[in-house]
Amino acid sequence: MTNKNFNRRDFLKTSGRAGIAAGLSSIAITSLARNNGHGYPTIKSGPTPFKQQPLSYAYNALEPNIDAATMEIHYSKHAAGYAKNLADALIAENVDTNKTSLEDILNNISKYSVKMRNNAGGHYNHELFWKLMSPPSADRLPSRKLLAAIQKDFGSEEAFKTQFSDAAKNRFGSGWAWLVFTHDQKLVIGSTPNQDNPLMDSCELKGFPLLGIDVLEHAYYLKYQNKRADYISAWWNLVNWNFIGQRFEQV
Secondary structure, eight states, X not given: OOOTTSOOHHHHHHHTTSOOOOOOOOOOOSOOOSBOSSSOBOOTTOOOOSSOOOOSSOGGGGTTTSOHHHHHHIIIIIIHHHHHHHHHHHHHTTOXXXXXXXXXXXXXXXXXXXXXXXHHHHHHHHHHHHHTBOOOOSOOOOXXXXXXXXXXXXXXXXHHHHHHHHHHHTOOSSEEEEEEEOXXXXXXXEEEETTOOTTSTTOSSOSEEEEXXXXXXXXXXXXXXXXXXHHHHHHGGGBOHHHXXXXXXXX
């Protein structure tokens, strides 16, 4: 499944220190309100589990766009480390996970520690990121409803992709680019540093994240080195528009 001859260098020195997946049980909530009081639309299907979830595809399923080695390290080291550190932060900060969802924590992240911010954001972002991608296929089109919204707010699908790609390419240093649905029913593109996301009350970009791309180097460096633009271009071949359309239908 993985290529044993890839160049690990300092990339793996950092990766190797990350822990194996850990976390707490998910919260059983059947429905969330349309607006959570912070101006963020929320999805109705329930909160993100605190525990790292299994991938729905093999590490090599996204090739040649994302290589198996990167996927294995990204999922089993980096993302697993966020889940483990989040579990530690929840215990240290006495968070009752039977009453508080991960989204609640993000909505009120300014009340928590930097460790909670980094790892709650990192865990949420990665749990979403895996679902936003699927193995390459010929069916790579937004739903009719989502496409209509994209055309209304960006002019065309091509203009949307260009603006989103530019946000990802121009994110200085580490971070994410996002397509969000705002409380005033608009689609907006922006980016966030590190593991911040648009659900955080401390984030300038606010809204419900429909689509996001990880542009931290651990997401692409083994295959693309410093060529972030090439990674972003290839990533469009993996976008799971069916899942994104479902999220859009639910906000």
